[in-house]
Amino acid sequence: MSLVFHLIAAARPNFMKIAPLYHAMSAADWCTPIIVHTGQHYDANMSDSFFDDLGLPAPNFNLEVGSGTHAEQTGAVMIAYEKILMEAPPCATIVVGDVNSTVACTLAAKKLCIPVCHLEAGLRSRDPQMPEEINRIVTDAISDILWTPSLDGNENLLKEGVDPDRITFVGNIMMDSYELMRTQIEATTTRTELNLEKNMYGVVTLHRPSNVDTKEILVSLVDALKSSATKIPLVLPLHPRTRKNLINYHLMDDLRAAPGIQITEPINYIRFMGLVREAALVITDSGGIQEETTYLDIPCITLRPNTERPITLTEGTNQLAKISELPGYVDDVLMGNWRKGSLPNLWDGRTAGRVIEDLKSRLG
């Protein structure tokens, strides 16, 4: 008999995390993965294009919750997912990452006594202002199995009093996605289509509310990007949140007209990684991109005061920065004044296999 597991997909960064797991579970004869898309991200270029890229089938369920305040979104996912769980409960629910849907599905499943496994457990920014930090803490507190990407995750969980038996260090699943798609990523032509020279441009992704929701901060960000673009061309695939705010605050025309800046729509996974792998530097406030740049040994300037992924600072190529410090750090990269990273333990493209082995051994 094949055991059924729900894989929760919700927002763009989740799709690359469930893809390697979906493919590995589909290949095993003892388990069946069922994809539940909550609909937190719904634009074609934030969702469908990633499913296509990653070879994922259409979701078995789509809750279509869409956007809203934190409580609206979290509540809507809980209500919709509970109905599915009551109709056909899985053997366990597997959640990934730290978005609102992650915590919502965890709560809905646990209240029905359905086991929950959290992939990418234990990460902590220690920043309570960050909505994802709340999602991470709550999800880890009540999940049954905690799969960590790096050993700082294990330490954080143990400090919080988690029973060590619940924790398994499996490594970083994002590297599995890259290795699964490496051939296609290396064949992309995004860079030449944008008229960029190899290793002579920067890729910028910014979407955190703390950077893009307040006018004053967004103005300083636009200025720092314009100043940085005088040193090296920058390409900005814009997240819908950032696009909306640039338009609302009347900053879009200024940014678009700046020399050295190219604005694009969000780019799908394969084309985006193709662009990143040949970049001189990346400027971001994303979580996953801090890890991908460490994997690819590309300098990453993270415009945040903290990170839940400290291993990218201690072992990788990542540097936290204030917005005002951005042009100076760009100069450092261009002068070759950047540390060379090393690869964190178990970031080897074989995490999905370890997850499945762990699941199997725990089920006996």
Ligand code: UD1
């Ligand atoms: C969410 C996650 C964040 C993750 C990010 C990746 C939470 C709290 N945040 O942030 O951790 O880093 O995804 O992208 O879960 N929108 C669209 N189309 C879409 C999706 C969003 O237009 O397909 C717009 C809507 O105006 C929406 C806004 O973007 O209100 C924000 O979307 P939301 O899912 O609430 O948060 P993100 O900023 O994407």
